[in-house]
Every structure is written in structure tokens, then in C-alpha cells.
Amino acid sequence: MPFLSCFERASPALKEILLKLYHAENLMELDHHLHEFGSVEYHIQCSAVDPNNTYLSIATPQLSHGVPLSHGFPHSTLEVVKRICSDVVEIVEPAREGYQLTLRLNFTKIPHSEDAVKMITEISTLQAVILSSQLKEILRNVSSKDASQGMYRPIKLVYHPREPFFIIKQPEKVTAVFPMRFKENSDVIIATAFFQELMDVGSSEAWAKAPPCIWSPIPPPELRGEPLEDLSTNGGFVSFADETVKQCTRGFIQRRMRNRLESLVEVLQKGTIEEDQPVKKAKGMPSA
Numbered sequence: 001m002p003f004l005s006c007f008e009r010a011s012p013a014l015k016e017i018l019l020k021l022y023h024a025e026n027l028m029e030l031d032h033h034l035h036e037f038g039s040v041e042y043h044i045q046c047s048a049v050d051p052n053n054t055y056l057s058i059a060t061p062q063l064s065h066g067v068p069l070s071h072g073f074p075h076s077t078l079e080v081v082k083r084i085c086s087d088v089v090e091i092v093e094p095a096r097e098g099y100q101l102t103l104r105l106n107f108t109k110i111p112h113s114e115d116a117v118k119m120i121t122e123i124s125t126l127q128a129v130i131l132s133s134q135l136k137e138i139l140r141n142v143s144s145k146d147a148s149q150g151m152y153r154p155i156k157l158v159y160h161p162r163e164p165f166f167i168i169k170q171p172e173k174v175t176a177v178f179p180m181r182f183k184e185n186s187d188v189i190i191a192t193a194f195f196q197e198l199m200d201v202g203s204s205e206a207w208a209k210a211p212p213c214i215w216s217p218i219p220p221p222e223l224r225g226e227p228l229e230d231l232s233t234n235g236g237f238v239s240f241a242d243e244t245v246k247q248c249t250r251g252f253i254q255r256r257m258r259n260r261l262e263s264l265v266e267v268l269q270k271g272t273i274e275e276d277q278p279v280k281k282a283k284g285m286p287s288a
């Protein structure tokens with residue numbers, strides 16, 4: 001499922017901690033709790049009692065409360081986790097109390113080469129692997145009865161407590177709808193211009209094969225009947241529909257908007273500098 005690429009990211013904070021442990025010349029005693037995305041908790045632990053191993057536990061909320069998942073992580077999720085640097089990572093059973101999954105990491109099996117950073121980055125994608133697996137199971141469990149009646153009900157997904165979005169599964173495509181919320185009024189203004197520009201570019205011939213992108217200040221018809229609190233936004237709604245759904249969380253859009261704004265400011269500053277520079281006279285030209 002290509003659209004699951006929206007979850008393919010390593011945790012920057014977890015990656016930083018694991019790299020420090022890997023590069024440490026002497027054994028580091030560590031018992032650290034890391035909270036990320038407001039709802040995910042990691043527990044990283046290593047001690048002199050077990051010097052060759054680092055223990056990584058994770059607690060993450062259910063991605064969707066509208067579609068029940070099987071108890072605990074499904075077998076398919078555990079199989080995918082086992083393939084993450086299988087020489088280095090081992091699942092510990094049972095998991096540490098209060099966590100859904102505990103991994104034993106043996107850093108001595110990571111080669112001292114450029115591959116080390118790549119392998120630790122892959123381990124840091126643990127939450128992404130879990131979320132992707134949850135989403136696959138959710139989509140598999142979509143009611144066939146609703147589909148047979150032509151009813152494709154939105155599935156609310158909570159990737160971040162303040163950033164829910166919706167997936168609508170249809171026979172030939174998957175549509176993702178992202179309610180956009182911003183704290184700053186300036187971000188709302190930038191977002192409006194950014195989304196309108198994105199739609200203009202997407203409708204051009206050069207991008208004819210790209211997944212269609214639609215922005216609207218009001219909820220799309222697919223979300224009719226959803227709770228009002230989920231549809232209250234100040235940045236409108238962004239929808240991607242096709243076999244591929246791009247990453248489009250509020251944070252991602254905000255970073256892209258900031259990059260666009262910086263590039264525009266850079267152009268304006270360059271133009272101002274050029275206007276302020278004195279015009280050089282040609283050699284031999286008499287003064288005015």
C-alpha cells in the first residue's frame with residue numbers, strides 16, 4: 001500500500017539517543033522515558049548488569065477507535081518488527097509492564113561503518129512500523145456490507161492527538177482527508193495561499209499524473225455526518241485521492257509552507273540588495 005509512506009519516518013529523538021549509546025566509548029547507565037507526538041512513550045534502558053544489551057519498550061495508542069483491532073499487536077506486526085535489523089533486534093516476551101512491545105538491542109552486532117547510522121535509523125522507525133500495520137488491519141476490516149451497498153464510511157485515524165485525519169477506502173482508490181488547524185493567524189494566511197497554489201500546480205499538464213489534491217475551506221461531502229469537533233478548522237481541508245496518498249499532517253504542511261515563505265523572502269531580499277547597489281560606471285565614461 002503506497003499511501004502508507006506517510007508513516008515511514010524515524011523518530012528523531014529516539015534515533016539521537018540510540019546513536020549516543022552506540023558511539024559511547026564507555027558503558028552508559030540509562031533509564032530514560034521519552035514522550036513523543038503527545039501520546040507515544042518509549043523506555044530506553046541499559047545497565048552494567050547486562051552490558052551487551054539495550055532494552056527499548058514502546059507504548060502507543062490505538063490508531064483508530066472506530067474499528068476494533070485484535071488484542072495486542074497482530075502477528076503480522078510482530079513479523080514485520082522481527083525483520084527490522086534482525087541480527088541486532090530481538091523481541092522480548094512478555095513486554096515490560098505498561099508497554100505493548102519490548103525489544104532487546106545488541107549494539108555489538110552493528111558494524112562500525114556507514115551502515116551503522118542506517119541500521120539505527122531503521123530501528124527508530126519502530127512506531128511507523130506499528131502504525132502502518134494497524135492501518136493495514138483497519139482497512140482489511142472495513143465492513144464489506146457497507147461497501148456492497150455503496151457506502152464508504154470515513155475511518156478516523158489519530159496519528160497525533162491534535163491532528164486526526166480520515167481515510168475513505170473505495171474499490172479503486174483510497175482518499176485521505178486532512179483537517180488543517182494552525183495556532184498562528186499568519187500560518188492560516190500562508191496556508192490559504194499555499195493550498196491554492198498547490199491546486200493550481202496540480203491541475204497543470206506537467207503534473208497530470210500526480211495524485212489529485214483538493215483544498216476546500218469547508219468539509220468535503222465524504223465527511224458529512226462526522227462530529228462537529230472533528231470538522232472545526234481554521235485552515236480548511238486537504239484531500240488526496242489516488243493509489244498514493246502523500247504525507248500531509250499539519251506539521252508537514254507547516255514545514256513546507258515555511259520553506260516556501262523563506263524562498264519568497266530570499267527572492268525579495270536579493271532584489272532589494274541589487275537595487276541598493278550603486279551602478280558601476282564603464283571605464284573612461286565621463287562623470288555626470
